Amino acid sequence: MKRWLALFLVLTLCMTFVGCSNGNKGGSNNNDSVSSGPSGSTDKSSGTASDSKGNSNDSKSVKPIAISFWNGYTGSDGEVLMEYVEKFNKENPYGITVEMDINAEFLTKIAAAFAGGKAPDLVLGPSSFKDQYPNYLIDMNEIFTVTSLKKENWVSSYLDTCSVGDILYVLPMQITGRFMYWNKDLFKAAGLDPEKGPSTYEEWAEWASRITDKSKNIYGSGVPYDSVFNTCHLLQRMGGLFVDFDENNKLTPRFKDNEGYAYFLNWYNGMIKSGDNPIERDTDSMMIAGRIGITVSGAYLSTGLDSAGINYGVAQLPNGGAGIQNPNSVGGFSVTTSASEDAKLAAFKFLEWWYNGDENTEVSAILNWSLANGFPSLYIPAINDSRYQSSSKLAAMTGPQNAVTTYLAPKEFTKTYELLMEVVGPMIEAVVSGNMDAYKALEEAQKKAETLIQ
């Protein structure tokens, strides 16, 4: 009897391990499949005929459904996202539930999800997804035929950034730029005009030396170390695109003997060696603590500075030797090929609401994204809204050059992420931490970048 009981228990244990594997083997009931986990509805076999293309206001074509939505907005901007997703879930008349999963490892997780065929229905990610995952994302142009959204309401250069040929892989939502912030109180204490940030990088370095106060642990400059997503904005302004077409119309890296890049490396290294700029990755915290005079950071820093009560100024970064540059990257929404037809339509409805709102929405999500987070907008109705226009912070961040963006290289070069991680970041570190000569570092960067193009 004991043996039979033991055998039964062992077999039960084995069965539980088998049962623990994902039991979502399809079925057309997407509500069930979504509730089983974050992989969401992956059923492509829905038998629902799609007839919603010409009828953006026909709620009958959109069924009650739960869709999965992944992103990596773990900061205070994520809270705004959560607030609006909850609002949509509560108020939409279609019975759509957006199940959002915010994860700091989103970029790693989504790669594994695509590889495993368990991708979510909707993602909010960088425009580089168009190069990394073109086989896993649908053409978002479809949304303009299914909903009331109009393509001309977007700043067109950002649509180009998110497209490959005529296929729009990412519906732009956010401009990810970098701005210059300065601490007005520290400026005043150093005898500088608190209403004006430096207009050149020479001024930046000179003013930084006047602001630095070792006795109070204050640094005049706060260009973050090992933060290539910030420093690339300075580099491009000083030296131009990292990769560009040569006279033979061939993509070529532009590191070797680039005077602008050499200027940045010597300028940055000089401020570090003189003690005017800390070797610190997290200069945002230092700025929020009032320990930095001038820094470069994203729009998100403004929220932290407002909360900390810092008296600060914000402006576009000064132009450098490369003339007018606007290296803004773009974040946006993409519907994945894992989404069923019903899930796709539901996602479109959510996005329509995100951009246009409805009769219950006082401030549309896209507008509030800018007002609350400080991100400049690329959606023209939001930019033209009186609340946007009256925000001095947004006015400072939304310059005329926001109309055009070229981020690091022409869009034909698809390895911008690898360029930053493998070439630009190590180049800066070699000079700052490795004491390498700037021109030698540029030569080595040139060789590495050439392997990326090959």
Add this chain to the structure above:
Amino acid sequence: MANKKIPRTAIMPYLFVAPVLILLFVFNILPLLSAFIISLFDISITLGQPKFIGLENFIEIIGDSRFWNSLKITLKWTAVEVPLQVILALILSAALTDNSLFNRIIRGIYFLPIICSATVVGIMWKLILHSNIGYISYLLRLLGFENINLMNSPTVTFYVIVFMSIWKTFGISVTIFVSAMQSVPKSLYEAAELDNAGKIRQFFSITLPYISPTLWFIIMTRLISSLQVFDIVYTTTGGGPNFTTETLVTYIYTRAFEVYRMGYASAVSVCLFFIILIITVILYSRMLKQEKEY
């Protein structure tokens, strides 16, 4: 000839270990075999469009200076962390062997970092050691140490991260050593005292030999663990500054998830597998030889 039937008692043990074996096979053996196979391909993170390239990934590794740097850092890490941790754990265990209330509380405190997530530990230490707003940096400045940057120095940061790793994990070594030391017969110490042997002599002549299987176990497990260190490095420095803390597994991670070369990353992990295997076999032979001598 009698029909030989396998008795039920012979089958039952296998049924009991079957679940573990299944798990081991699915989560250890299969991924290991997959890594070997994937290392022969040029394949992206999404495992799409694989291209068989044979040993090309391994040939590329030979000329990859960043691989050799990460291997050097990993071996350096092991050479520093393992002896320090073992010695520290031995000394503390010897002091905390008695089961007094005080000792039990201290052992519990030392064990606490083990149950903390490595991510949390990394973030916590990053904040504490921040060059400007960190508490430790503040204390160092009070002591007159200006311009100390513990987390961004090419020379010092490596040792700081090793310290964090030791701080997080040595508690388990202490716990295991304490239970091993508590199993040493008291009569041996009494006999040694009668022979006028001091505490230190007793430790080296009685305690260490008696607990040598445990000692070898700790050394081997800590060695294997340190050769695979990733979490504490990733959450603190990410391999910087200037690759001075980039270990092999951190490098493998960048190949797979930053440049999306899953084939190459698998090839490097296969190399790491063989490195760990060789070192473990050498150590294990040494351990067996020593046990025979005793």
